[in-house]
Amino acid sequence: MRMISRKLQLPFILAIIGILGFSACQKKDNETSFITPNVGQGIKNGRDTFYLGESRALSPELANVKNPTFLWLVNGTVVSKDSLYTFTPTEPGDYTISYKISSGNSYNFWYYRFKVLGKYADGFFIVNEGWFGHDLGGVNFYRNGEDTIHQNVFNRENPGKTLGKTTQFGAVYNNRLYLVSKEGPLVVTDVNNMQETGRIAQLPASGNAFCGVDNNTGLVSTLDGVYQINLQTLTVGNKISGITGQAGGMIKAGNYVFVMVENAGIVVLNATDFSIVRTLPKADAGISQTPDGTIWAGGGKLLYAINPQTLAVTTTNVPFDVYGSWGGWNATMFSTSTKEVAVFVGKTNPWGAGGDEVYKYTVGNPASLNQPFIKLPTKMVLYGAAVRYNPGNNTVVVTAVHSENYQQNTLYIYDAYSGALLKQVAYNGYFFPAIPVFK
Incomplete structure (x- = not known):
């Protein structure tokens, strides 16, 4: 040639x-x-x-x-x-x-x-309560940079299968998304394709939150204490002794698991045998960890900083009340950065919902709490665990609804350093967003 x-x-x-x-x-x-x-x-x-x-x-x-x-x-x-x-x-x-x-x-x-x-790479999920009395819970997906919300992705990927009533919590652990509903099943999906990998048909009590402990064991908090979950067989194990009443947010840090309990306070468990090590002050919002290892929660006009080794607690005054939502539990408007020692808190109504301001406490700088870090547009209000830090791109994700109808949703994304608005995506539907979840 x-x-x-x-x-x-x-x-x-x-x-x-x-x-x-x-x-x-x-x-x-x-x-x-x-x-x-x-x-x-x-x-x-x-x-x-x-x-x-x-x-x-x-x-x-x-x-x-x-x-x-x-x-x-x-x-x-x-x-x-x-x-x-x-x-x-x-x-x-x-x-x-x-x-x-x-x-x-x-x-x-x-x-x-x-x-x-993967189909659900480069973005995050928004777990939705669903419209109580009309719809079951659901999951939406937002891909970074887009101007749309991919709606009802769990139902699309799992024809004929459903979540429970009021799906209030989601967490990613070992490439699995754990979805907890108030009534009905705890459902597990593959985080890459959203296809269901298993479920527990019914928890012993109304479900609140999930926390992974190791490859074999997780914990689920409920209206009646905390239960062990076998992650290999996806079955409910023993109830944690000594925790009674409603339990909410949980986090594993080092040798401990920190559990927020409504009537007791922050209960510290040994992460190996789940025995109670100590009970710390009561908190209504949280629980989260900054990159220096400190565990954070809040209640009243205080932020609590917990040393994860010594379990010593120090407090910081906040110029407004930090409310929780024990009466209709959600994961609360409370999150922490992974890039700086900073805490993000939503200023809500006394029942732990609504409000239109987000504050950022930069640790060591009390003046950072003197004014809101984020202020929503008129008639848009925070809903669910509306304030969440996204470690993938150093942003603060805020879920909001229109105060007059709750059908008009807007996803707001802000720069976590400056508070500048980077993206807003409006979409319609009675979703009642519960919590953004990041991989």
């Missing part, structure tokens, strides 16, 4: 994954003309990352080519001999797509690479 065109390189860098290359070998006569690639709709100049559930249509663009033959390969495996190939991956990963075209004594080879992410 006589080489007419030398090897051509398209030098742009593919996002995350590498380069796109092109080579051609042509006969310089009237039989054939230049063969160029057509990468299809949705591919951005070769800089392409997309998600499971999406496809990319690929085809060569030919001119004056007689009787061409085609060969498509995915990661070196032949997948098609047609002129058009639609790439629809079934697993996340890195893919090299290449084709070979022959026409007479002309030959062309072209390749490019894709990064395929």
